[in-house]
Amino acid sequence: MIYDEPKFRPLGDCYLAVEFGDEADLSLNFKVLALAEQLRKADLPGIMEIIPSFRELGVLFDRFETDYDTLRDAVGAIQKTVVEVDELPSRLVELPLWYNDPWSAELANRFDVQNNIEFVAECNGITVDEVIARHTGTDYWIVCVGFTPGCYFSLPLDPSKWLKAPKYKTPRSYTPARLVALAGFSTGAYPVASPGGYQVIGRLAVNIFEPNSKSSVFPEDGVLLQAGDRLRYYNVNALEYDDIWEAAQAGTFKYRITEETFNVKDYLENRPS
Amino acid sequence: MIEVLNGGLQTTIQDGGRPGYLARGIPPAGAQDFYSLAIANLLVGNELTPPPLSRAAPGGAGLEMLVKGVSLRFGADSVVALAGADMPATLDGEPVERFKPIRISAGSVLTCGAARSGARGYLAIAGGIDVPEVLGSRGTYVRGSQGGLEGRALRKGDTLKTLAPSADLERLAGRSLGDLPTGPEEATVIRVVLGPQDFMFTDKGIETFLSAEWRLSPVSDRMGMRLIGPPLELHPRPDYLTRDAGSGPADIVDDVIPVGGIQVPGGIEPIVMGVENPTAGGYAKIATVISADIGKMGQIPPKGALTFRAVDAAEATAVIKDIWQRLRDAKAALDGGR
Numbered sequence: 001m002i003y004d005e006p007k008f009r010p011l012g013d014c015y016l017a018v019e020f021g022d023e024a025d026l027s028l029n030f031k032v033l034a035l036a037e038q039l040r041k042a043d044l045p046g047i048m049e050i051i052p053s054f055r056e057l058g059v060l061f062d063r064f065e066t067d068y069d070t071l072r073d074a075v076g077a078i079q080k081t082v083v084e085v086d087e088l089p090s091r092l093v094e095l096p097l098w099y100n101d102p103w104s105a106e107l108a109n110r111f112d113v114q115n116n117i118e119f120v121a122e123c124n125g126i127t128v129d130e131v132i133a134r135h136t137g138t139d140y141w142i143v144c145v146g147f148t149p150g151c152y153f154s155l156p157l158d159p160s161k162w163l164k165a166p167k168y169k170t171p172r173s174y175t176p177a178r179l180v181a182l183a184g185f186s187t188g189a190y191p192v193a194s195p196g197g198y199q200v201i202g203r204l205a206v207n208i209f210e211p212n213s214k215s216s217v218f219p220e221d222g223v224l225l226q227a228g229d230r231l232r233y234y235n236v237n238a239l240e241y242d243d244i245w246e247a248a249q250a251g252t253f254k255y256r257i258t259e260e261t262f263n264v265k266d267y268l269e270n271r272p273s
Numbered sequence: 274m275i276e277v278l279n280g281g282l283q284t285t286i287q288d289g290g291r292p293g294y295l296a297r298g299i300p301p302a303g304a305q306d307f308y309s310l311a312i313a314n315l316l317v318g319n320e321l322t323p324p325p326l327s328r329a330a331p332g333g334a335g336l337e338m339l340v341k342g343v344s345l346r347f348g349a350d351s352v353v354a355l356a357g358a359d360m361p362a363t364l365d366g367e368p369v370e371r372f373k374p375i376r377i378s379a380g381s382v383l384t385c386g387a388a389r390s391g392a393r394g395y396l397a398i399a400g401g402i403d404v405p406e407v408l409g410s411r412g413t414y415v416r417g418s419q420g421g422l423e424g425r426a427l428r429k430g431d432t433l434k435t436l437a438p439s440a441d442l443e444r445l446a447g448r449s450l451g452d453l454p455t456g457p458e459e460a461t462v463i464r465v466v467l468g469p470q471d472f473m474f475t476d477k478g479i480e481t482f483l484s485a486e487w488r489l490s491p492v493s494d495r496m497g498m499r500l501i502g503p504p505l506e507l508h509p510r511p512d513y514l515t516r517d518a519g520s521g522p523a524d525i526v527d528d529v530i531p532v533g534g535i536q537v538p539g540g541i542e543p544i545v546m547g548v549e550n551p552t553a554g555g556y557a558k559i560a561t562v563i564s565a566d567i568g569k570m571g572q573i574p575p576k577g578a579l580t581f582r583a584v585d586a587a588e589a590t591a592v593i594k595d596i597w598q599r600l601r602d603a604k605a606a607l608d609g610g611r
Binding site: 010011012017019023024049050054062145146148150153212221226227 | 292294295325328329407408415418447466468469513519527529531533534538555561562586589594
């Protein structure tokens with residue numbers, strides 16, 4: 001459901017939440033990011049951080065500087081000015097990915113399940129090569145960065161390229177760092193080794209979380225990606241993977257990141273179904 | 274230099290944490306019970322630990338000891354203070370008390386035992402522990418291997434350095450808490466603000482949540498504290514949420530998880546998010562623990578009992594403002610007298 005008017009809610013005494021709807025529709029995320037942009041510009045007193053999520057904007061505020069009611073009124077007034085979202089700033093980030101890699105295969109073995117990319121192919125009635133073609137054939141919109149440092153949730157901008165698959169029945173206790181995985185409507189990656197339940201389909205040849213990085217693309221917090229980025233994966237083989245990983249470790253790998261503006265209005269009007 | 278002779282169960286360097294990186298997936302970390310670390314810091318003349326999720330500087334870095342304490346050998350004279358869980362402590366074999374400055378001579382060994390009540394003991398050392406700041410804080414994010422000492426719990430053989438004390442050690446050793454409360458150790462009533470997804474639960478579900486006696490599962494840590502108790506009844510969800518969010522009765526499309534948020538996956542075993550919370554997730558949250566009581570939550574021992582009481586956001590704010598003001602007044606009075 002997409003609400004006619006957003007709902008304002010306190011999350012305890014430290015956060016204000018502005019919720020635009022409860023379903024998994026990208027148009028809700030565009031509203032979240034547009035309001036985030038306006039709030040950043042407005043620089044309201046007491047706001048510590050603006051936290052976009054899929055369909056809700058969280059605002060962390062310092063309760064020693066402002067209070068929920070004051071902030072709700074101020075954010076509400078700004079929200080009313082964000083009527084239509086025409087465009088959003090959006091970086092295009094290209095990431096090298098080794099599909100059907102040995103770590104993913106070994107992980108499936110260890111947890112006694114079918115090779116995940118083969119399973120995803122079966123779920124969609126296609127071959128593994130077609131899975132890769134589909135996954136590289138659309139850009140992915142990051143709706144939210146969260147869960148663990150640098151972890152992201154993203155959706156294919158071309159919904160016809162969606163690869164459907166369920167989560168693991170029992171979550172894994174371990175996933176190696178940099179595995180890309182999907183389940184439900186979302187594709188994501190594990191920035192560091194962690195538990196998980198998504199189907200793993202490949203391994204990134206570069207980090208997306210790298211504190212104290214030699215590369216200037218990483219900010220001080222070490223997190224490469226942000227909500228509103230578009231990801232484009234490109235398929236690399238074992239040799240290319242090794243070369244890129246080595247260069248990335250040395251800080252000489254050139255990340256392909258382009259600052260662009262994304263035309264939201266065009267997209268929503270012409271979105272394939 | 275301070276040598277770690279025994280690291281205890283999970284002892285970490287903590288301060289007020291690093292709020293402000295939630296949209297990057299980085300939780301604030303810091304002391305799970307800010308108040309106990311704050312009064313320990315107060316007693317040894319360090320900067321106060323602020324309440325979680327505030328903009329105030331993170332204060333002096335001390336030790337958070339989970340269930341079983343550390344053993345330390347001090348290379349130089351010092352003053353320390355213990356607060357939080359009751360971990361019977363000795364200095365060179367002689368018992369020492371919590372909530373009072375403890376004068377330490379070079380070569381002495383301080384040993385903290387297993388908690389007799391509470392779950393987390395705090396040790397402040399005059400000057401505060403000196404480790405590099407990561408994103409503005411010395412606190413340890415255990416699951417993210419960030420901050421503190423190499424991002425991990427202390428081990429036997431580690432050494433700790435401290436910054437310069439704020440005053441002469443003899444003067445610091447004369448400090449007292451006066452009429453300040455010593456902390457939340459016996460607290461079993463946890464105050465919450467209902468929501469953000471309280472509407473997904475039936476009246477009976479909310480009533481059960483607020484009236485049941487809950488027990489803390491031993492499977493709990495700084496990320497989340499899991500509760501054992503009755504199931505909480507949910508309303509049926511609209512059909513599209515099965516497609517968009519999953520088939521579980523409490524599955525939602527992911528949103529922000531606040532520190533203190535109480536997720537109820539499947540309507541059973543609520544999880545109270547700690548200071549190392551996942552910052553986003555997809556389960557209904559029935560309520561959020563108020564910031565003044567996040568520390569109380571952290572002092573409930575494994576299998577310990579608790580109940581919840583609902584308050585509104587304005588009351589929650591008034592409570593934490595009062596606590597923070599009293600701490601700052603006490604500090605001003607003590608610092609003025611040095």
